Amino acid sequence: MSGQKLIIKGGKPLNGEIKIQGAKNSALPIIAASLLCSGKVTLKNCPRISDTYASCRILSHLGCRCSFSENTLLIDTENLCCTHIPDELMQEMRSSIIYMGALLGAKGKCSLSFPGGCQLGPRPIDMHIQSLKKLGADIKEEHGEIECTALSGISGTKITLGYPSVGTTENIMLCAVTAKGKTVITNAAREPEIADLSAFLNKCGAKIKGAGSGTVVINGVKELHGCEYSIMPDRIAAATYISAAVCSRGEIALKGIEASLCESFLSVYEQMGCGIYAFDDSIYVNAEKKLHSPGKIMTLPHPGFPTDAQPAVMAAVCRTDGITIFEETVFEDRYRHVDALVKMGADIKVVGKAAVVTGQKTLYGAKVAASDLRGGAALTAAALGAEGITEISKICYIDRGYESIERDISLLGGDIKRK
Numbered sequence: 001m002s003g004q005k006l007i008i009k010g011g012k013p014l015n016g017e018i019k020i021q022g023a024k025n026s027a028l029p030i031i032a033a034s035l036l037c038s039g040k041v042t043l044k045n046c047p048r049i050s051d052t053y054a055s056c057r058i059l060s061h062l063g064c065r066c067s068f069s070e071n072t073l074l075i076d077t078e079n080l081c082c083t084h085i086p087d088e089l090m091q092e093m094r095s096s097i098i099y100m101g102a103l104l105g106a107k108g109k110c111s112l113s114f115p116g117g118c119q120l121g122p123r124p125i126d127m128h129i130q131s132l133k134k135l136g137a138d139i140k141e142e143h144g145e146i147e148c149t150a151l152s153g154i155s156g157t158k159i160t161l162g163y164p165s166v167g168t169t170e171n172i173m174l175c176a177v178t179a180k181g182k183t184v185i186t187n188a189a190r191e192p193e194i195a196d197l198s199a200f201l202n203k204c205g206a207k208i209k210g211a212g213s214g215t216v217v218i219n220g221v222k223e224l225h226g227c228e229y230s231i232m233p234d235r236i237a238a239a240t241y242i243s244a245a246v247c248s249r250g251e252i253a254l255k256g257i258e259a260s261l262c263e264s265f266l267s268v269y270e271q272m273g274c275g276i277y278a279f280d281d282s283i284y285v286n287a288e289k290k291l292h293s294p295g296k297i298m299t300l301p302h303p304g305f306p307t308d309a310q311p312a313v314m315a316a317v318c319r320t321d322g323i324t325i326f327e328e329t330v331f332e333d334r335y336r337h338v339d340a341l342v343k344m345g346a347d348i349k350v351v352g353k354a355a356v357v358t359g360q361k362t363l364y365g366a367k368v369a370a371s372d373l374r375g376g377a378a379l380t381a382a383a384l385g386a387e388g389i390t391e392i393s394k395i396c397y398i399d400r401g402y403e404s405i406e407r408d409i410s411l412l413g414g415d416i417k418r419k
Contacts, residue, residue: 009415010386014250022231026193039226046073054092085112101171156181179220191302233257243312247385293322311378318346326355337375340368365390
């Protein structure tokens with residue numbers, strides 16, 4: 001609910017262990033991909049977050065049946081009939097544009113509006129549209145409505161992306177998986193979530209190779225069947241809880257996630273002086289000693305430092321020794337959390353794409369508001385290491401990507417309540 005708040009009393013080091021939830025950025029495209037499958041799909045380790053429920057509302061509107069039990073989502077597409085997604089459903093999620101490729105692949109047509117979600121600056125969908133047109137879709141835009149048809153069917157082709165966009169790569173995969181012939185995506189996004197989507201589709205009968213590398217090859221098949229699949233763990237949630245441990249000078253263990261999945265940002269915490277130790281499917285973090293600046297951090301497409309982890313890491317360096325410079329190259333408006341951190345006593349100066357953070361000895365509790373999903377999580381981490389009480393409003397943003405952030409922080413000994 002939008003009126004709820006998180007009340008956090010800082011100054012208590014986190015200690016203990018938690019299990020990392022299923023990945024939001026993997027679950028959402030896989031839920032959309034279920035539209036391509038005949039029969040039932042069972043998704044395990046599916047995160048119970050508001051974006052998952054928004055996805056289920058879209059599927060239900062299209063005629064599918066969805067049911068959630070614990071972290072298992074059951075999807076039955078037998079009665080899929082509708083190909084129109086109304087504006088109010090599209091506006092709930094930033095990733096809803098992937099339904100364009102999914103419905104074109106499943107039904108050969110769709111109509112929808114521009115996506116909503118967190119406002120992180122412009123996210124043009126031109127690359128999505130141009131790529132799907134190359135596959136044979138006829139796409140028209142009128143008054144904010146996008147009409148897509150493929151009267152002659154979808155045919156495989158070669159597509160070279162000007163930028164390794166995650167959403168565009170996913171849309172092409174969803175559209176091309178049941179196309180005639182072979183599709184080759186060059187300069188494809190390489191994020192682990194792309195590989196997870198590919199693994200799900202292949203388990204449903206698809207023929208995809210190279211997902212997670214710069215070149216993805218898709219040999220179209222006539223149809224896909226349902227399957228049971230377990231969603232990968234959420235590496236960005238892992239970054240959030242590591243930052244929470246750093247902010248509070250704590251010692252925690254994250255279960256159910258391999259360090260190899262988090263290589264793109266674990267090195268930054270190690271550069272701060274954190275003890276990072278990897279075991280079979282867990283990461284142990286010791287942030288009890290005095291920490292220092294990791295230097296310069298530049299967000300980049302995978303395998304570079306992820307933009308989604310930037311706000312949490314910024315919160316973590318606010319109390320380190322020295323100066324940390326961030327350069328944000330992915331989203332134009334990804335520093336919306338800065339004003340709230342400054343209100344808590346952080347020294348941060350933003351100039352264009354750069355943010356300069358000068359470490360302070362102390363942060364202080366304050367009344368702040370989440371401005372987006374990852375920014376809200378960063379404020380939560382910062383509050384755990386601040387003196388006094390922090391009140392975070394607009395936590396509906398946080399709920400878009402975290403099952404119950406107050407549950408996990410409480411399990412680690414943090415003083416946090418939802419009100």
